Amino acid sequence: RIPAPTPTDEVYLKRTDLAPKQEKQPTQLTETEIPVKKVLLTALFTLAVIIVALLAIPGIIWQYYLLRFRMAHPATNKPYWAFRSATYYLHMCGIIRGSLTPLQYARDIVDREMGTDMTSFMNIYLKRKYAKQELTINEQQKASQFLAPFLGRVREKTPLLSRILGFIS
Secondary structure: OOOOOOOOOOOOOOOOOOOOOOOOOOOOOOOOOOOHHHHHHHHHHHHHHHHHHHHHHHHHHHHHHHHHHHHOOOOOOHHHHHHHHHHHHHHHOOOOOOOOOHHHHHHHHHHHHHOOOHHHHHHHHHHHHHHOOOOOHHHHHHHHOOHHHHHHHHHHHOOHHHHHHHHHO
16 A cells, blocks of 8 residues: 655755864875886887778778678679679779779770680679679679689789789778
8 A cells, every 4th residue: 555645835954064074184196207118119009000900901891892792692792792892903903994984994904904804794794783684594603703713813914012002002
């Protein structure tokens, strides 16, 4: 059973903080010296971590594209992630697309310079992307098997130094 509330007209509060205050003794602040060597080492370590993180970003993006390519379904997203991976890698190697369409880029620049067959892959990719047509089994296999030989051929034709500089700049 809930008790009935008591009607009240006035409420009186008693102050409890009227007791005399005891003064605290002031604490003495001691000055400690911060070693300059420790500050410099911490700053250098922090700067090194930031630089390494910034240099690792392109490689992380590249690994992300490869992972998405491996995990993609051959009938739907495999051509898209193969295209993204291939064009990202070409860009990092210094083979810039500029204002060309993807098909012109594949035909006029990549296939000529690298000796690859990116144009036939681009036809599959563009069919899937713009025509929204289902890919045949042969086209799915070609899209799935395009990236590894393509990257190998680009690695052969592109000097190691330009690839490294592309990924860290």
